[in-house]
Amino acid sequence: MSHTPNRRLIAVVVLVPVLAALALWAFAWPAARTAPRDLPLGVAGPPAATAQVERQLERHEGAFELHRYADEAAAREAIQDRSVYGAVVVTPQGPELLTASAAGPAVAQLLQQAVTRQAAAEGTQVRTVDVVPAPQSDPRGAALSASVLPLALAGIAAGAVVTLLGLSGPRAVGALLGASALVGVTAAGIAHSWLGVLTGDWWTEAAVLGLSSLAVSGAVAGLAALMGPKGIGIAGGVVMLLGNPFSGAASAPQLLPEPAGAIGQWLPPGAGTTLLRSVSYFDGAAATGPALTLGWWAVLGLGAVLLGGALRARKRSGTAATDTRELTTVG
Structure with a gap:
């Protein structure tokens, strides 16, 4: 019976750090490893025009799951149906990025950075359109x-x-x-x-x-x-x-x-x-x-x-x- 308090003390001393480590792992690990993984992304336009865009996106190995659409209207519909988080549309005026910050402002920002950075390296400008914007009262979600x-x-x-x-x-x-x-x-x-x-x-x-x-x-x-x-x-x-x-x-x-x-x-x-x-x-x-x-x-x-x-x-x-x-x- 005299050993019971000591065992309880040891259990508490050991259990608290274990729980702290578990909580730190559960909350910090996802935050530290945030990156796109098979993120649904659309590509719209004539196949001949979108081939180069697809090759550029596929360089981000495993980052995007590409969905192909005939035109901008189909891409917009897919975003509104939550089939994809955004879409790159090839137009005669240049590439256009469709996003939906309401689906996740972090995703919209990530897509904008990834697409515009690549376009800037090639000397082109990308126009960004927020198809389903987040509410003005909570723009960052x-x-x-x-x-x-x-x-x-x-x-x-x-x-x-x-x-x-x-x-x-x-x-x-x-x-x-x-x-x-x-x-x-x-x-x-x-x-x-x-x-x-x-x-x-x-x-x-x-x-x-x-x-x-x-x-x-x-x-x-x-x-x-x-x-x-x-x-x-x-x-x-x-x-x-x-x-x-x-x-x-x-x-x-x-x-x-x-x-x-x-x-x-x-x-x-x-x-x-x-x-x-x-x-x-x-x-x-x-x-x-x-x-x-x-x-x-x-x-x-x-x-x-x-x-x-x-x-x-x-x-x-x-x-x-x-x-x-x-x-x-x-x-």
Whole structure:
């Protein structure tokens, strides 16, 4: 028994640096290795005219995934559909770069630097057109990326509170749904109505924000319902240490080192950010994938809450039945 305090002290001394190293790796590694990796980029114009542009872009080995379009109109449509982040259009007046800062100001800036630098080396000028611009109130996307952490914290807090209050089964599900709905309405009121960061349909944005919170809170409460209070730490740790830094909110998933970009889009913060961009700036284009990701996180989480509540109820009824039989035998 005398060794127990010492073991706990050693565990704390060892665990804290490990957690610090893990957090530093999760947040600093993607930031330090930001670069385009198979970034979808369009090239538009007659094949004979675009061949040189394609060769120049292919010199950036592995940086761009080229999509070919017949003309500028097709390239613009692809950008608005979120098929590509931008496009180089070859025109009689010279090359033109189409970007979409609403899809990620960092990506638009990267494309502009890459294309204009190459053109400057050849003595030509590139005209840049922002097809889907970011809102004037958030031109660098800083406010949108800053909203990822508060939404994740709100979801973790809701799941933890429901668990610690002892709510289970349908009551827990109702509490999580109600809390998420309020988070969505409140966040939309701040981001859209007050700050003007979001510019799409207000209720659609509120639904996305609420679903993002529900995906996290459902996962936290669901894992806790099956594993006990330690489930809060596990689910919360995954969301905070992987979901947030791997979300690509400040840049784009294709700018993060693999497999961070792919992992981030399968977790609620990344899927929620992508979906929010789609409904707010692109009229819902390419929203199906991230919406399904958030949906199955929410459904699985709430299902786990109901399953955990049913298992506990069965355990309590079994214990009560055993006690009754024992009392009957004694009587």
